[in-house]
Amino acid sequence: MTTGKQSPPTRREALKLFFFLPLGSLLAACSRALGMNPSVSADPTATSSSLLQPAPLATATTAVVLPPTPQCGDDDDDPTPAQTEGPYYTPNTPERTSLLEAGLEGILLTVTGQVLSTDCQPLSAVLIDFWHCDSNGIYDNAGYTLRGHQFTDENGHYSLETKLPGLYPGRTRHIHVKVQAPNQAVLTTQLYFPDEPANATDGIFDPRLVMDLTESSPGLKGAFDFVLQF
Ligand SMILES: [Fe+2]
Structure with missing residues (x-):
C-alpha cells in the first residue's frame, strides 16, 4: 500500500491489470490451492456465486473498464466517498485485527492499507470498524462474528x-x-471486489471503492487506502 507518490505499481496501475484478471479466476485458483472442490458448496442453499463456487468467469472481451480508484496523489485528491451503513451495523465491536474464529468457512482474505489525509499525510490512531457477512451471505446480528475494530x-x-x-x-x-x-x-463506507459480476447490477456499488485484489498464499490479498477530508 502506498501513496501515489511512491514507486510502482500504483493502485491505478494495479487496477488496470485487474480489469483482465477476473475475481472468478482468483477464486478458482485459491480453491485449487486450498484443495477445495469449486463445484461443491458448503451450504446447499447458497447461490451459484457463493464462496466455494467461483462466480462466472468474465473474459477480457467482456470486462468493464472502471474509473481508477481514488488514491492520495491523484490529480483530484478526493476523499474516500461515503456509503450507506446498511441495516446490519452493530456498535461496540471487539478490538482485533483478525476476525478469524473456529468454524468459519471460506477463503482467507487479508486487507491492508493506510489511512491518509487529503494532503497525503498518514493518520495514526484512526479507528476502523469492519463488518461483513459470512461466506454464505449471512450476518451475525446477535453477536460479533466477522465484526471488529482496530486502530491505525x-x-x-x-x-x-x-x-x-x-x-x-x-x-x-x-x-x-x-x-x-x-x-x-x-x-461510513463499503469496500468492493474487482470483476464481480454483481457489481454491474448493485445500485450501491461505487467503482471508486474497489480494492486491489491479488492471489496470495493462502487466500486473497486486498489493498485499499482510505483518504479522509481534513
Ligand atoms: Fe452488507
Missing part, C-alpha cells in the same frame, strides 16, 4: 485478517467499514 499505527497502516464475504440477494460482494480519525467525523 504510527504510519497510518491497518491490517485485517478475515474470510472472503459471500453474497446475499440484492448486493454484490462487499465489506462495510467505519473510519474515524480522533475527534473527527465518522466516514
Whole structure:
C-alpha cells in the first residue's frame, strides 16, 4: 500500500491489470490451492456465486473498464466517498485485527492499507470498524462474528485478517467499514471486489471503492487506502 507518490505499481496501475484478471479466476485458483472442490458448496442453499463456487468467469472481451480508484496523489485528491451503513451495523465491536474464529468457512482474505489525509499525510490512531457477512451471505446480528475494530499505527497502516464475504440477494460482494480519525467525523463506507459480476447490477456499488485484489498464499490479498477530508 502506498501513496501515489511512491514507486510502482500504483493502485491505478494495479487496477488496470485487474480489469483482465477476473475475481472468478482468483477464486478458482485459491480453491485449487486450498484443495477445495469449486463445484461443491458448503451450504446447499447458497447461490451459484457463493464462496466455494467461483462466480462466472468474465473474459477480457467482456470486462468493464472502471474509473481508477481514488488514491492520495491523484490529480483530484478526493476523499474516500461515503456509503450507506446498511441495516446490519452493530456498535461496540471487539478490538482485533483478525476476525478469524473456529468454524468459519471460506477463503482467507487479508486487507491492508493506510489511512491518509487529503494532503497525503498518514493518520495514526484512526479507528476502523469492519463488518461483513459470512461466506454464505449471512450476518451475525446477535453477536460479533466477522465484526471488529482496530486502530491505525504510527504510519497510518491497518491490517485485517478475515474470510472472503459471500453474497446475499440484492448486493454484490462487499465489506462495510467505519473510519474515524480522533475527534473527527465518522466516514461510513463499503469496500468492493474487482470483476464481480454483481457489481454491474448493485445500485450501491461505487467503482471508486474497489480494492486491489491479488492471489496470495493462502487466500486473497486486498489493498485499499482510505483518504479522509481534513
Ligand atoms: Fe452488507
